[in-house]
Amino acid sequence: xxxxxxxxxxxxxxxxxxxxxxxxxxxxxxxxxxxxxxxxxxxxxxxxxxxxxxxxxxxxxxxxxxxxxxxxxxxxxxxxxxxxxxxxxxxxxxxxxxxxxxxxxxxxxxxxxxxxxxxxxxxxxxxxxxxxxxxxxxxxxxxxxxxxxxxxxxxxxxxxxxxxxxxxxxxxxxxxxxxxxxxxxxxxxxxxxxxxxxxxxxxxxxxxxxxxxxxxxxxxxxxxxxxxxxxxxxxxxxxxxxxxxxxxxxxxxxxxxxxxxxxxxxxxxxxxxxxxxxxxxxxxxxxxxxxxxxxxxxxxxxxxxxxxxxxxxxxxxxxxxxxxxxxxxxxxxxxxxxxxxxxxxxxxxxxxxxxxxxxxxxxxxxxxxxxxxxxxxxxxxxxxxxxxxxxxxxxxxxxxxxxxxxxxxxxxxxxxxxxxxxxxxxxxxxxxxxxxxxxxxxxxxxxxxxxxxxxxxxxxxxxxxxxxxxxxxxxxxxxxxxxxxxxxxxxxxxxxxx
Amino acid sequence: xxxxxxxxxxxxxxxxxxxxxxxxxxxxxxxxxxxxxxxxxxxxxxxxxxxxxxxxxxxxxxxxxxxxxxxxxxxxxxxxxxxxxxxxxxxxxxxxxxxxxxxxxxxxxxxxxxxxxxxxxxxxxxxxxxxxxxxxxxxxxxxxxxxxxxxxxxxx
Numbered sequence: 001x002x003x004x005x006x007x008x009x010x011x012x013x014x015x016x017x018x019x020x021x022x023x024x025x026x027x028x029x030x031x032x033x034x035x036x037x038x039x040x041x042x043x044x045x046x047x048x049x050x051x052x053x054x055x056x057x058x059x060x061x062x063x064x065x066x067x068x069x070x071x072x073x074x075x076x077x078x079x080x081x082x083x084x085x086x087x088x089x090x091x092x093x094x095x096x097x098x099x100x101x102x103x104x105x106x107x108x109x110x111x112x113x114x115x116x117x118x119x120x121x122x123x124x125x126x127x128x129x130x131x132x133x134x135x136x137x138x139x140x141x142x143x144x145x146x147x148x149x150x151x152x153x154x155x156x157x158x159x160x161x162x163x164x165x166x167x168x169x170x171x172x173x174x175x176x177x178x179x180x181x182x183x184x185x186x187x188x189x190x191x192x193x194x195x196x197x198x199x200x201x202x203x204x205x206x207x208x209x210x211x212x213x214x215x216x217x218x219x220x221x222x223x224x225x226x227x228x229x230x231x232x233x234x235x236x237x238x239x240x241x242x243x244x245x246x247x248x249x250x251x252x253x254x255x256x257x258x259x260x261x262x263x264x265x266x267x268x269x270x271x272x273x274x275x276x277x278x279x280x281x282x283x284x285x286x287x288x289x290x291x292x293x294x295x296x297x298x299x300x301x302x303x304x305x306x307x308x309x310x311x312x313x314x315x316x317x318x319x320x321x322x323x324x325x326x327x328x329x330x331x332x333x334x335x336x337x338x339x340x341x342x343x344x345x346x347x348x349x350x351x352x353x354x355x356x357x358x359x360x361x362x363x364x365x366x367x368x369x370x371x372x373x374x375x376x377x378x379x380x381x382x383x384x385x386x387x388x389x390x391x392x393x394x395x396x397x398x399x400x401x402x403x404x405x406x407x408x409x410x411x412x413x414x415x416x417x418x419x420x421x422x423x424x425x426x427x428x429x430x431x432x433x434x435x436x437x438x439x440x441x442x443x444x445x446x447x448x449x450x451x452x453x454x455x456x457x458x459x460x461x462x463x464x465x466x467x468x469x470x471x472x473x474x475x476x477x478x479x480x481x482x483x484x485x486x487x488x489x490x491x492x493x494x495x496x497x498x
Numbered sequence: 499x500x501x502x503x504x505x506x507x508x509x510x511x512x513x514x515x516x517x518x519x520x521x522x523x524x525x526x527x528x529x530x531x532x533x534x535x536x537x538x539x540x541x542x543x544x545x546x547x548x549x550x551x552x553x554x555x556x557x558x559x560x561x562x563x564x565x566x567x568x569x570x571x572x573x574x575x576x577x578x579x580x581x582x583x584x585x586x587x588x589x590x591x592x593x594x595x596x597x598x599x600x601x602x603x604x605x606x607x608x609x610x611x612x613x614x615x616x617x618x619x620x621x622x623x624x625x626x627x628x629x630x631x632x633x634x635x636x637x638x639x640x641x642x643x644x645x646x647x648x649x650x651x652x653x654x
Contacts, residue, residue: 051641136516167552171510174545178517178538185534190524216587223579223614271609321647389615390625393607396587397633405592413591421584428571429502447537459529 002003007129010356014364019059019340020052023361026063027368030070034086036076036381039395041071041087042437043215045331047402049338054255057339058354063483064335068328069121069362072271076113076304077380080106087220089271089307092279095298096292097137111239112249113304114373120257120305127261131360132348135320139345142321144456144464148449149473151323151442155435157266158479159407159484164430166488168323172426179204180443199411206334206405206441208416210327214400216420219324219392221427229479239374241297242304248299252282262311270326271314312362316342320356323442327434330441352378353416500556507553514546579614588611598648599638604630 013019033044043063075087079099093113099107142150159169183194183203193487194200241249259281260274282290283300292299317323322344324330336343341351348355373380403416431447457463465471520535521542527533592604607626611617617625637643 029607049641051637053641067555105564165555167548170548171545174541174548175510177541178513178545181538181541188534192524192538193520220580220583223583224575226576229599237580354605390618391609393610394629397581397603397607398517399628400587400590401633401637401643404645405637408644408646410595413587413594417584417591420587423578429506430499431506443519448538451532452530454529459531461529492510493574 001131006352006356007360009352010360011205011363013353013357014060014062016361017477019062019361020057020355020364022055022063023066023151024068024364024368027070030061030067030072031074031369031372031380033072034068034071034076034090034385035383036086036386036391037316039218039398040214041068042210042327042331043326043395043399043402044071045335046210046215049207049335049400050402050405052335053338056339057073057179057351058357060145060335060339060353061332061358064332064363065315065358065362066365068278068314068332069308069365070369070372072304072307072311073117073373074380075307076300076379077373078384080113080300081381082384087271089275089310090304091272092275092303093300094280096294096296099293099295100297100300101201105295106239107238107275108241108245108297109300109375110240111374112245112301113238114370115241116249116253116256116301116305117308117373118366118370119253120260120309121369122363123257124261124264124309125359125362125366127309128315128362129314131265131316132355136345138350139321142345142469143467144452145448145467145470147321147323147474148446148453149464149477150321152423153473153477154317154323155442156326156437156480157361159435164432167486168429168431169458170259170327172385172431172433173435174440176439177443177446179209179436180440183450186444186448187361199409203444204414204415205406205439206331206404208412209419209440210437211333211399211403212325212416213423213426213437214423215395215402216416217423217427217433217461219395220420221423222388239332239377245297246260249297251279252298253280253305256302256305257309259270260309263306263312264325265316266325270408271310274306274310275303278302293459315358319347320345322347322445327437330437358467387392427446487496503552503556507549507556510549511546514542514549517542517545520626527555548623583610583614590607593635595646599645600630601648 014023028083029048030041030042033039033041044067048064048067052063055063071087075085075090076093076097078084078086079093080101081089083094083098085091085094097109097113100105101105132243155173159173161167178193180203180427182200184190184201185192256274256278259278261269262272263277264270279292279299279302283292284300285297286292286296290297314325314329317325318329322333322342333343337465341347399416399420400413403412404410406412426433426436453463454461463470464474502518503634517538521539522535524535524537524538525533526539586609590602594602607629608622609623611622611625613618633647
């Protein structure tokens with residue numbers, strides 16, 4: 001089938017009533033978790049994962065994808081109106097978005113954020129459509145050494161981009177690898193690190209871990225101090241930007257889309273990095289960089305477009321290589337496996353209905369999100385007024401239900417609480433949980449690929465350097481690691497020499 | 499922060515040593531046929547290496563003075579609320595299968611609404627009832643998640 005037939009087939013699937021319904025549910029929940037501080041897309045997807053077990057795979061993945069890209073839309077609303085990012089990828093929108101709101105320009109800020117997200121989301125879907133089949137063909141040539149090396153690059157990039165300490169990010173990644181090794185070794189059948197606990201023989205489930213690290217720990221952090229939210233008092237009007245604002249935003253949207261998409265595709269990249277990178281780029285190319293941070297519309301248009309494009313771009317490595325590039329993708333990876341679908345180069349040819357159906361649903365979802373986030377913005381403004389003291393028991397209950405319903409087991413709740421406490425401590429001590437989760441998901445695949453590679457080569461490590469794709473990836477990982485160490489210690493140098 | 503970096507560095511180092519020993523016990527095999535302990539051993543070696551880096555970072559150089567000033571927990575931290583919430587969740591996980599989803603969740607919600615961030619009794623009770631019933635309808639009835647009915651009720 002040609003690409004147009006595939007798209008047409010995709011729309012036939014995407015427009016089926018059941019898929020439309022779940023696309024809408026995903027977009028709605030995504031916007032909701034974006035608007036509400038305290039619960040992010042990772043925790044929301046983890047919660048709804050068990051609920052998708054009884055669905056067929058296409059509507060299930062359509063809904064989970066909708067939550068992910070929907071959250072990028074909703075997150076900007078709180079950033080602009082109350083200066084609290086609903087999502088980590090909307091942190092940078094606070095800088096100029098909220099300042100615009102304070103100047104009485106909340107309408108155009110919200111408008112350009114939603115329209116920019118829509119344009120970026122739609123263009124990124126086209127990118128996904130073009131890039132995925134091509135990359136899948138390349139990936140067919142991948143063997144265990146290539147898979148190991150690509151995953152290694154993904155983990156290295158994630159630690160490279162860590163906001164805090166590089167050492168701590170690396171330790172988190174290694175801790176995630178260790179956690180992935182718990183359970184029965186798939187090759188030798190030996191029990192590893194189970195300490196006699198039979199429930200650990202199947203390993204640790206991803207859902208209780210994510211719920212704990214991202215859901216429970218967030219609540220505990222928010223309970224530490226009283227949250228006071230101050231709403232702006234001006235009316236939200238003129239959601240559609242004027243001609244001058246359009247002129248200034250359009251280029252920022254295009255730049256943000258391209259940058260965001262490529263950063264999303266990169267294993268280890270994602271919406272958060274894309275939004276920050278786009279803000280930096282806009283500041284650099286602007287004729288008035290000094291005005292950034294005072295309410296410049298490009299400072300909203302660029303990052304908001306970038307985070308949406310990145311959300312879509314992140315699907316490329318997952319659907320073509322079977323490598324999740326961030327925590328949310330890791331959960332969708334898990335969802336695909338639960339439904340008996342192996343993400344990777346064969347996904348497009350073996351499950352065209354799912355692949356093209358999910359892609360077409362992203363177009364449809366973007367239109368739904370535009371309607372949800374512009375004409376219906378007043379609903380989300382009211383949702384934001386729900387006080388945290390009402391919200392946090394609900395978040396806790398969702399986490400409890402989400403963890404329990406995986407295996408109908410109390411053990412998973414206990415596991416979630418353990419990771420909740422651990423996540424709280426990690427965040428307090430500035431250890432980022434994202435490398436841990438990604439390493440945990442990639443760990444089993446990495447180990448398998450590593451051991452298979454060594455068996456193939458008769459125990460020689462040269463196999464990783466003899467094959468060009470693998471060699472490039474290993475060298476890239478090494479360069480990234482070395483340069484990140486150099487930058488890291490250079491940054492610290494003045495204080496070390498004091 | 500420096501103090502906590504030191505403590506966490508030591509914990510990571512102990513974990514790395516433990517993992518090394520455990521990996522060796524599992525057996526590392528040969529390069530050609532790596533055994534169950536091979537990959538964990540590599541993980542443990544790197545973990546140990548980076549934990550030493552973390553310890554060195556926290557002890558060598560004057561950066562530690564700057565780090566020492568960063569407070570991890572402030573005096574305003576509402577410890578009582580955090581501990582009570584965690585305690586409530588632990589108790590909930592213990593009694594859930596014994597007294598069932600409806601009752602245990604109602605009590606948990608009531609506690610969270612009333613005690614952690616205090617509200618009027620009417621709001622707390624109503625909030626707890628609505629939450630329990632809605633979650634039960636959505637997850638148990640609609641999505642067919644099997645919530646525990648409660649072992650205790652079998653005796654009545």
